[in-house]
Amino acid sequence: MAILTIPDNHIIINNPLEIKQYLSDRGIWFDQWTAGEKFNPDATQDEIISAYAYVLKPFMEANGYKTSDVINIHKDSENLLAIRTKFLAEHTHSEDEVRFFVDGQGYFWFHLEDQDEPIFNVCCQAGDLISVPAGTKHWFDLGPEPFVKAIRVFIDQSGWIPDYTNSGLDQKYNPKYV
Numbered sequence: 001m002a003i004l005t006i007p008d009n010h011i012i013i014n015n016p017l018e019i020k021q022y023l024s025d026r027g028i029w030f031d032q033w034t035a036g037e038k039f040n041p042d043a044t045q046d047e048i049i050s051a052y053a054y055v056l057k058p059f060m061e062a063n064g065y066k067t068s069d070v071i072n073i074h075k076d077s078e079n080l081l082a083i084r085t086k087f088l089a090e091h092t093h094s095e096d097e098v099r100f101f102v103d104g105q106g107y108f109w110f111h112l113e114d115q116d117e118p119i120f121n122v123c124c125q126a127g128d129l130i131s132v133p134a135g136t137k138h139w140f141d142l143g144p145e146p147f148v149k150a151i152r153v154f155i156d157q158s159g160w161i162p163d164y165t166n167s168g169l170d171q172k173y174n175p176k177y178v
């Protein structure tokens with residue numbers, strides 16, 4: 001279950017419907033699916049995608065997504081520091097970034113264009129489905145104990161290459177455990 005936090009305003013939203021509304025008002029699509037499947041630590045991409053094919057396939061067909069894969073990160077992942085660092089700097093993509101979290105968690109931070117909008121993050125956990133719109137400034141934090149399994153879907157994988165803003169804003173908000 002997701003948690004939305006607006007640090008500068010000391011606001012935390014736990015109610016899924018309120019989170020969905022807050023994001024929807026800002027053009028960010030959010031939904032929740034049932035994520036009851038349990039996987040072994042060494043579960044393959046195919047096993048994870050197959051387990052959710054019943055919801056994933058119709059969703060992909062309805063929205064024009066062509067391919068999917070799985071990010072599977074844990075504390076013993078190879079190149080963990082490099083992976084964290086890559087996601088931790090503010091960036092945009094030319095394609096929507098769509099993630100379905102099936103285990104663990106991660107924090108999407110949003111920096112919207114409207115100057116009046118405070119920076120906020122959504123802690124996504126099993127069952128949460130989020131789409132970061134193309135061109136939206138954001139970054140992703142694995143949190144203090146890196147562990148996440150999430151299915152990614154793409155129209156064209158080249159659209160997911162990060163375009164870094166180099167604003168440095170992420171460094172103001174990212175905790176010091178990295």
Ligand SMILES: [Fe+2]
Pocket residue numbers: 091092093097138139140162
């Ligand atoms: Fe991204």
